[in-house]
Amino acid sequence: MRQLLLLIFVFFASQWFFKKLRRAQAGLHTGPQTGPQTGPQAGQRTAPSSGPRASSNAPQLPDPLVRCAECGVHTPRGESVVAAGHRFCSIDHAQRHAARPAGEDAR
Numbered sequence: 169m170r171q172l173l174l175l176i177f178v179f180f181a182s183q184w185f186f187k188k189l190r191r192a193q194a195g196l197h198t199g200p201q202t203g204p205q206t207g208p209q210a211g212q213r214t215a216p217s218s219g220p221r222a223s224s225n226a227p228q229l230p231d232p233l234v235r236c237a238e239c240g241v242h243t244p245r246g247e248s249v250v251a252a253g254h255r256f257c258s259i260d261h262a263q264r265h266a267a268r269p270a271g272e273d274a275r
């Protein structure tokens with residue numbers, strides 16, 4: 169019977185050890201900012217490499233949607249193209265908007 173108790177003790181000890189090790193690895197990955205607001209929606213997309221925050225691939229912050237100035241399509245901010253103070257869904261629309269003379273779509 170003492171062997172069984174020893175076995176259970178070893179089992180729990182190994183569980184605790186692995187949990188601690190995994191937590192240490194997770195702490196290394198997420199960094200110091202482990203806030204309580206981790207949204208349940210973690211959309212995983214392949215963001216372009218030219219991002220302002222390319223230090224860690226943390227999918228906690230959902231991208232706000234921005235409206236394309238050319239076609240009006242709402243695009244995630246990480247994928248939008250900023251040109252001349254406007255946001256566009258793609259580079260094509262940014263170029264088309266820039267090529268068009270200003271004031272054409274006047275109300």
Ligand SMILES: [Zn+2]
Nearest residue numbers: 236239257261
């Ligand atoms: Zn567009």
